[in-house]
Amino acid sequence: MKLVVQIRLLPTPVQAAALEATLRACNEAATWVSGVAFDRDVRRNFALRKHTYGEIRARWGLGAQAAQHVIKRTCDAYATLAANLKAGNLGRPGSRRYRKATDKPIVFRSRGAQPYDDRMLSWQTAERRVSVWTLSGRLKDVAFIASPEQLAILALYRKGESDLVARDGMWFLNATCEVPEAELHTTPRDFLGVDLGIVNIASTSDGEIMAGREINRARTRERTLRTKLQKKNTPSARRRLKKRRRKEARRAKDINHKIAKHVVAEAERTGRGIALEELTGIRDRVRLRKPQRATHSSWSFAQLGQFIAYKARRVGVPVVYVDPAYTSRTCAECGHIDRANRVSQAWFACRSCGFVDHADRNGSRNIRARAEELWRRGAQSTAPDPPPTPEGGTGRKRSATASGARCASPSL
Structure with missing residues (x-):
């Protein structure tokens, strides 16, 4: 490698x-x-x-x-x-x-x-x-x-x-x-599901939530300061802009390295694989209001996924990518799918069985379950085809059973 x-x-x-x-x-x-x-x-x-x-x-x-x-x-x-x-x-x-x-x-x-x-x-x-x-x-x-x-x-x-x-x-x-590379562990006893997000950078199926509020606040401060300095456009302002360039990217990279190291270490310690969402092309598929675009575009989920993949590859931990369709709306207990299940950004409440949980933890459990199913069926070593773009920006994505998987040896 x-x-x-x-x-x-x-x-x-x-x-x-x-x-x-x-x-x-x-x-x-x-x-x-x-x-x-x-x-x-x-x-x-x-x-x-x-x-x-x-x-x-x-x-x-x-x-x-x-x-x-x-x-x-x-x-x-x-x-x-x-x-x-x-x-x-x-x-x-x-x-x-x-x-x-x-x-x-x-x-x-x-x-x-x-x-x-x-x-x-x-x-x-x-x-x-x-x-x-x-x-x-x-x-x-x-x-x-x-x-x-x-x-x-x-x-x-x-x-x-x-x-x-x-x-x-x-x-x-x-x-x-x-x-x-370490020899790939081909018989994991289970999978550690990881749900990536903006408010919470990563949430695992073990219930561990790595909040992103600190980094999001820092990004907002940096963005506001850059805007002020760009409007001022004096020699002093340009010097300050040059000095602060890439500061946000360095901070995000450092946090992503720490999260990836922790996730991989936990999976290796417990003899499990890692389950991630296949988020390729998400910026083309998701439509956002103007105030949300800057936050969404600066979200470094791809970098975090790459860090988890290569660190897992070094120690032989298998990584399976699953289709993210409806993971946030599906009940991890009974499998009921309903948009109304997602009560708010933070909470999930199933309309069928009454199960209540943190929304990101519920999503990570669904990701883990899909990875286990794909592994039993024989996960492929190639990435799945990207889901079709819904007409008009809304509509249904592919179901979990129609998805493929990318497994074991992600490239750097």
Whole structure:
């Protein structure tokens, strides 16, 4: 399993200037290569190398490995664009967004990440030093900092390329590591259902509720402050905006890591699998009032699901994805489905049997039950087809018995 370990470099001012010049040269060369690829309609690595390799080395002074990485990076960017166009992620052919993506060559940011292989970058993990190729020559003894766990993973499992990244005046190396996976536990005694939400980030079928009020309040404060600073638009306001950028994303990522670690540890301790909802495309299926859109769009449920999946994969805990249709309206005791069962955001009261429970806990129990049923029937290793979009934004989704499952080995 591939994991990316991010470590922070501590270059001296002279070393930082050399890294900055190298990054700019590589991205300028990549933008030029992109123009050649667009004009000549050549998107294959070796074919494009014939048209650009010599010019890159002569004009920008890049080394052989750096020049090849620039060309490959450009080809990868066009391959990603083609995949997005094919998947419809950039609108329909002929639309304004589609034309904007296809009518001109790809442009690389001046400080975009640059890949380094073992010929351009060598690690002295024990001494916490790296040797990096730059336009000014080889920079030796560039210090870095990392946690003990990161150092252990780097020493044992680092394999492949590392990306040099500049962000907010800091320098990072994202190192690819091939971490062995634990053997998948194929006979879980039960499943731990996890219901993801906005008010409560995650609720488990054990009755544990991880409330999201704190992070939602922080998001509202950040959003209000950003709006005020953007309206003011003074040099001081712009400096404060730049300083606070990505603060909300970092906070959400930290909370998601903690929740995912706790959920996976509990499932591993009790010998259970994990049951999650298949929420792909939920933003396209759900219609919201304008005041709710910002909160819903900033909800990082996909990131939390990915964290749970890869942490479970590392320890061999199976993960099953189920259809979320009617999980919030179905009684976990008698199976009665009724919209009126959901009394409020927080409470569920069955109109048939009178069962009362916290709404998110009831939903997580339904998710667990569906995962158990799918596991008994033999859960498939592919994701289910997305449910059809209801006409007019409302209507019935697929029933639980018609859903598929994605199981066992989610990709990173």
